[in-house]
Amino acid sequence: MLFFDAHCDILSAVTTPEELFSNNNHWDVDRALSNGSFVQVFSLFAEGKDSNEIKYKMEKQIDLALLAEKNYPDRIKLIRNKDELSHFIGSSESKKINCLIEAEGAEILGDSLSELDRLYDAGLRILTLSWNYDNAVCDSIAGNNRHNGLSAFGRQVVKRAGDLGIIIDVSHASDKTFSDVAQISEKPFIASHSNSRSVCSHRRNLTDEQISCIAKGGGVIGINLCPDFLNNSGNADIMDIIRHIEYISALVGTEFIGFGCDFDGIDNLPAGISGVQDTGKIIEALLRLNYKEYEVKDIAGLNFIRLLHGILTA
């Protein structure tokens, strides 16, 4: 069954293309493909006080992904447009991983809208508006409410992203940023790696209203495996993952749910999950419940694929 993971931080944990194929982190190509067909969103991610330094590190990570694709074309392929996505769906190359590039924080833009166009040309297809810092585009849920939501520049960025076919991601955004995006976005938007705040009260999770809003717009929510976002106790297992899926399904339906596992972006994993090789266990747990097989396929990957079909250009 095709698995689509909308968030992984492995690019910030390795320095060479070869390390992507096999390593001791949560995620590598060999283990991702051990369960079958797999699409991975690679996050560009860096911590730091200086936004120029963050941008520099993120650029290095995009270079690493491009180098991996160039040096190992039979093992790794970046999806840039609808045709490439269709080709992937129609093929059965089990040794190749298909990927998309996402930036975790608009720091990568500096303060220039034309950077969005340049990054699009380089392969960027998803923009997570912020990480844990307020930036030139918007406020983070962990920030200081610098702009009270989206800045004027942020509004231009959301609009230009829509024109280019870059998906806007509101995971980590402040609640006011979320509502500003919901108000102005003309395209479906996603929360790539966030859960339900009703099930687990962490601020990184989504309120019922936000979940309904994403679904109404045709977006998708990627379930995050971070134990702190799964269960208020901070201890979680596979059933906690299922609990968030159950809750969101009951609220809006199975067609708006996917996965954004956050491998190599989180310190701990739920009991029973040691890395990407164990994503199949979550799917098996879903199949044992009352879901129809097509619904499990949707959650495992097809909901995100459908979203991409609607937003990527030909």
Ligand SMILES: [Zn+2]
């Ligand atoms: Zn994150």
